[in-house]
Amino acid sequence: MIKQSRNKRLLMLYFGMLFGLISFSCLLSSPAWAMRGGETHVITLKASNLPSGQLAYQMASHKIKSKYGRIRDVTSRYVQRPIVPGPTIIMTEGDVAEITLEHDIEGSTLPVSLHVHGVHYKIKDDGTVKAMNGIVDSAAFPGKPYTYRWEAASGTAGTWPYHDHTFGNPMLGAEDKGLYGAVIVNPSSMEVTALIDGEIVDVDLDDVKREFVLWMHETTFWGAEINHILDGQQIPLWSNPTIGARLGELIRFHVIGIGTAFHTFHLHGHRWLEHGTSSVVDTVNIGPISRQTFVVEAGEGVGPGAWHYHCHVLQHMQSGMMGKFRVLE
Numbered sequence: 001m002i003k004q005s006r007n008k009r010l011l012m013l014y015f016g017m018l019f020g021l022i023s024f025s026c027l028l029s030s031p032a033w034a035m036r037g038g039e040t041h042v043i044t045l046k047a048s049n050l051p052s053g054q055l056a057y058q059m060a061s062h063k064i065k066s067k068y069g070r071i072r073d074v075t076s077r078y079v080q081r082p083i084v085p086g087p088t089i090i091m092t093e094g095d096v097a098e099i100t101l102e103h104d105i106e107g108s109t110l111p112v113s114l115h116v117h118g119v120h121y122k123i124k125d126d127g128t129v130k131a132m133n134g135i136v137d138s139a140a141f142p143g144k145p146y147t148y149r150w151e152a153a154s155g156t157a158g159t160w161p162y163h164d165h166t167f168g169n170p171m172l173g174a175e176d177k178g179l180y181g182a183v184i185v186n187p188s189s190m191e192v193t194a195l196i197d198g199e200i201v202d203v204d205l206d207d208v209k210r211e212f213v214l215w216m217h218e219t220t221f222w223g224a225e226i227n228h229i230l231d232g233q234q235i236p237l238w239s240n241p242t243i244g245a246r247l248g249e250l251i252r253f254h255v256i257g258i259g260t261a262f263h264t265f266h267l268h269g270h271r272w273l274e275h276g277t278s279s280v281v282d283t284v285n286i287g288p289i290s291r292q293t294f295v296v297e298a299g300e301g302v303g304p305g306a307w308h309y310h311c312h313v314l315q316h317m318q319s320g321m322m323g324k325f326r327v328l329e
């Protein structure tokens with residue numbers, strides 16, 4: 001009798017452990033477990049002068065705290081100098097950013113700020129002066145940094161601009177002088193829809209090798225590369241850059257307008273889905289602060305080559321608003 005009771009207990013224990021393993025396996029494979037997000041980005045940016053007379057943002061520090069308390073320092077992904085466009089801040093739905101802006105603009109006591117589009121924030125984090133928001137000068141002054149809190153809430157996935165909204169006279173911002181950058185909020189699923197080999201498919205963002213952020217400012221492209229082969233290293237490309245990829249690599253473009261002009265962005269030899277639609281295009285309209293994000297397979301159907309990209313507004317093209325997308329074997 002004692003032996004039977006012991007065997008029964010062992011059998012129950014065995015089946016209990018087996019059930020637990022099966023349940024845990026199902027949890028790991030469920031979409032909810034695969035969702036990312038919930039990290040806190042602790043960032044310090046500086047607004048500084050460039051020798052050219054432009055103004056620019058510089059990444060001074062970027063640390064990411066996981067929801068479990070682990071901290072990663074990713075500052076080395078950025079160059080340690082002011083750049084145009086400013087550093088691209090990459091988040092995932094569910095993340096929070098706490099960004100301290102330091103005023104490092106020589107020869108000026110005017111406030112400088114960060115105003116972001118697309119994500120959630122309180123009025124004190126609006127990046128405007130008190131005369132506009134009625135609450136506070138949401139800006140940094142010399143020797144007096146200012147900290148903003150942005151929430152990449154559910155539904156904010158996309159590519160969004162950030163820019164100064166206080167510098168100058170009147171105090172409306174100096175984005176025209178170079179104080180702008182991008183925030184990329186990736187969906188928590190880490191998948192985006194794309195046209196690949198003639199089919200509309202869901203692309204895992206972990207399979208994207210490079211991302212190019214191209215700003216269309218008046219008659220010039222200003223660019224940056226995010227290289228995922230090099231663990232997300234950000235490479236400033238400056239004006240009208242030549243960008244590149246290997247044949248067959250998945251490449252994600254972020255094209256954003258800034259300034260006063262309206263543009264049409266065209267990339268030779270490649271097609272993509274117009275954002276949020278199933279329409280296949282090779283040219284898109286870009287106005288101030290509007291943007292288009294899309295994924296292409298480099299050289300798909302056309303092979304390697306120095307593929308031209310440019311604004312299709314003739315006067316802009318004649319002014320040199322163009323570059324090359326070099327696809328190598």
